Amino acid sequence: MARKGSRKVRTGCLTCKIRKVKCDEGKPHCDRCVRTGRKCDGYATPEELGLVSVRPRQGFQGIETVDEGRALQFFCEIAGPFLSGATDPYFWTRLVMQFSNFEPAVRQSVVAISTLYEQVQADPEPKVRLQDSRLALRHYNAAIRELKSMDNQPLVLLVCVLFICIEFLQSNREAAIEHCKHGIAILEKIGPDVPWVKEYLVPVFRRLSVFPFFFGNDTTNFPNLVALESPSPASFSSFSDAHSMMDGTFSRTLQLVRQGDPYRLGTSRHEAVPLQLCAKQKEIKALLEQWQVLFDSFEERSMLAATPVTEHFQLGEDYMKKMSRVFLSVRHEVCRIWSEMAFTSDETAYDVYIDNFRRLIKKCISLIITLPEGAKITATSPKFIFETGFTPMLFFIAMKCRCLETRLEALRLMAVLGVPRENLWEVSTMQALGRRVVEIEHDIVLNDLYPPTDLSSAHPLPPDEMRVRDTWTESQASIKTTLRGHDICGRLAGFFVRTDEGEINLHTEFMDEREGAPRERIRPNNPYSASMKPDTSWAQMEPSVVV
Template identity: 45%
Template sequence: MCDARIRKVKCDEGKPECDRCTQTGRKCDGYLPEVLWPRVKRPFSSAHDASERRALQFFFEATGPFLSGPMDSYFWTHLAMQFSDFQPAVRHSLISISSLYEQVRYDSQSEPLLKDNKFALLHYNTAIRELRAVDSEPLVLLVCILFICIEFLQGNRQAAFQHCKHGILILKTVETAYPWAREYLAPMFRRLNMVPLFFGVDLGTFPRVTELDDPFPNHFTSIAHAQFYLDDIMNRTIHLARYSDMRAVEGRSPERDPVPPEYLAEQRSLKWALDGWDLRFQELISKSPPSPDLAKTYYHLVLRYLVAQVWVSTAFQNNETIYDEHIEKFRFAIDESARVDVGVGMSLASSRDQPKFSFEIGFLPLLYFIVMKCRCLATRIRALALMRSLGIARENFWESSSLWLAGRRIIELEHGITLAENGEPCDSAVDWTALPPDRLRIRTISTDPKTRIRTYENGDVVPGILADFFMRNPDGKIYVHSEFLPKVAGSRPIADSGRLPIMPTNIKPHGE
């Protein structure tokens, strides 16, 4: 593979060096050895028996295409499947994923456990055993992604984060030496690198994926090319936002406790990077509008870019009213997200074919951020509705129904209203123009993923989740308002006085 292809620029096949590289002043590394994968003569020929063949068939037809969410599915539908034909560790991992996903397909509200699925457990243990004999670091990295997926499916955060940490450390030595790993695996780890930071992992305890040292190309050549660079920008942005949130919850103001200059420099650099990315992205779209099959990917990129802009612009500002300066941006983000054709998804709402889980982060947490931070009532209610129509039941560790409950309660607390089960105000006499004062605004929220049970005064036994709302009192200090949010229609939230306040280091920066 020529270096031009690594940069997602069409190689002109010039020998011994590609003219595309030499004409732009780059050193062409020549034609690096390709990874040669044996061609699959018979589908699933590596399967040992009918149960393995069935699991691989199910993965190929009903699992792999959905794991990528709005991202390109090539890794799951092609790369992993090709490797499974001649690498046992990959094959056994895919069989385990397939079996666990099939459980989720029939019950998206539960997290399947290996101890309850002997077939999946057997193949996961076999994959671990086979991996010990693998001496190829890129292959270990690929299997690491599959192991992370298995832990995502089970809702096992600590194991998933440990695999992620291990993979990032391997990536640092693999990325530059193996072009195919840089092209297909590195972007996935850049996106994975963000996940632990959403769930309370301390910045200082988790390694960072090496940032791209490539300067922006003059032009983006495809949606995938644009995504490659936005992945890097988003990863940097989440680290900045996480640090900013920690400062805010700890009550550290820029006036009393100046922001370290390296973080302010990173903020300026990210603003420049986002502007440069958008300039090239708009040029790409004006010349090559996305095809219908790429529409969801396109609108997801637009949403990621707009949310990143808000994150970077509002960093190190302790006043929640700073988000009011971005209301028009929030409106535009929701307008663009609403353009996604959800006709197919809505028609499959009661079908087993509806995706129940995705490995990648989709629309759900991005829309949830807008519900949290946009105080325009009409816009945040639209965002709440889109969480249901665009979100998948589970997007790695984000669970759709719990996020929706938390988002609805945030709106109710800040605006002093009650929302019905469809997310619309119960009272017709609502002031749609009023913005809640800063003292009523929720800084962040932390939810417990476990389903809890509460007995109401009328004797009803109700399942639900526990949520901590971090708010600021008149003295400017942060306090925690805890509630039980019921999952049963018609039941109302109740105060939960039995919860202990969560320490700042365990706070999820933008909710769960």
């Protein structure tokens, strides 16, 4: 599909570039900023615009091996353009490739990413490992060695993003989270004063900042989000403005939820919530209300540029605008519910939002109904993207909406609207985890993920003592043998439930991730049993996947 609209202008004023809107390039101040009452920060110097302020430590000596050349070519043509999903691929296709020409650490990282991405694209189910690819392992180690001698902090930030991508591709949660924290700490130290860091890296780390809250265990070492904050705009002039503000609000919401863990799940459940946390909750509520006002008045005058992903699925501009609106609306409502329930230990309190959950699902279904005929998943469709899509929001709905029909529809939509792997979010794992929660709470067995009949009337809302508070999964899948001698691929999963005494305990079992797979018991000599037995209390082990 031909690219719609004009080419993106990258020579405009700094204010318009950061807002990702077209600049009229008026001098000394652009008319667009003046008309909207914004301060025009002027124009970057040629050195800043060309990124030549970062001096290469050595010249690019050319491709050393055929395999390396092939990996770089694959990144240019396939991996780089598709990593960004439906968002602007400029970061991967232009910025990263530009630095790879003269910075060895960037170039080595690109080769590792390309190699691992190709493995995932060939077969997304088995988890890729560096140990299985000598080429990726060699170049990742080389990039790490280069980074140790690097004193240019903005460049370190760029390489940090590439390292995070490498760990995402391997499903290495802990390593990816540590890189996220490290990058945010560097940003906090140096500040976003370098123009290209402010324009390209700060938004990336703002989106990455949610992962320590989603998947991290150490609540005492969460990243400081101050370095990622930016003033709220007076209005939205593009979808990029709306996404940027929502990204920051989403991170703050997740931070609040994790800070509320002790009062929702832990030993402080019967204590008063500190005033400081209540104040944060009110701030987030105000931000969400402000965002909604700006979004309601937003008129889609700006063009949405086509990306390799939207072209692959033949998604026109009208559909992309609708998808952006639905995505942002669903994310906003999930944030609102999440923040309001941050300190609530009674899971039945979520029932007041059932109609809200139903409306969100209807919005998602409307996307499928209006999907262009050519938008079909094929063998060449991307299996992995660096960005986050619909998967975590649909998982939240499947977890917290106790209307059986609605939550089953949310599970079904994951495979339709989600990419098999969205960074650390894996659709097959989230579907299996959500399916098991439904079985536990409704006391049913789902041999087929989507029953042909409406079961909602036969299965009323589960009582509070049946409801799963939170979930936990191992980051890596493994193979276990059933009593029937079948080898199944899955992972250890944990479910936080309330005991009769009111305590929160963690129950674990080996979870089969095959869709619609029959339930089979694991052999006793395996370390985990499929039966639900209390292993430990929440206070002893915190959830690593927050819902």
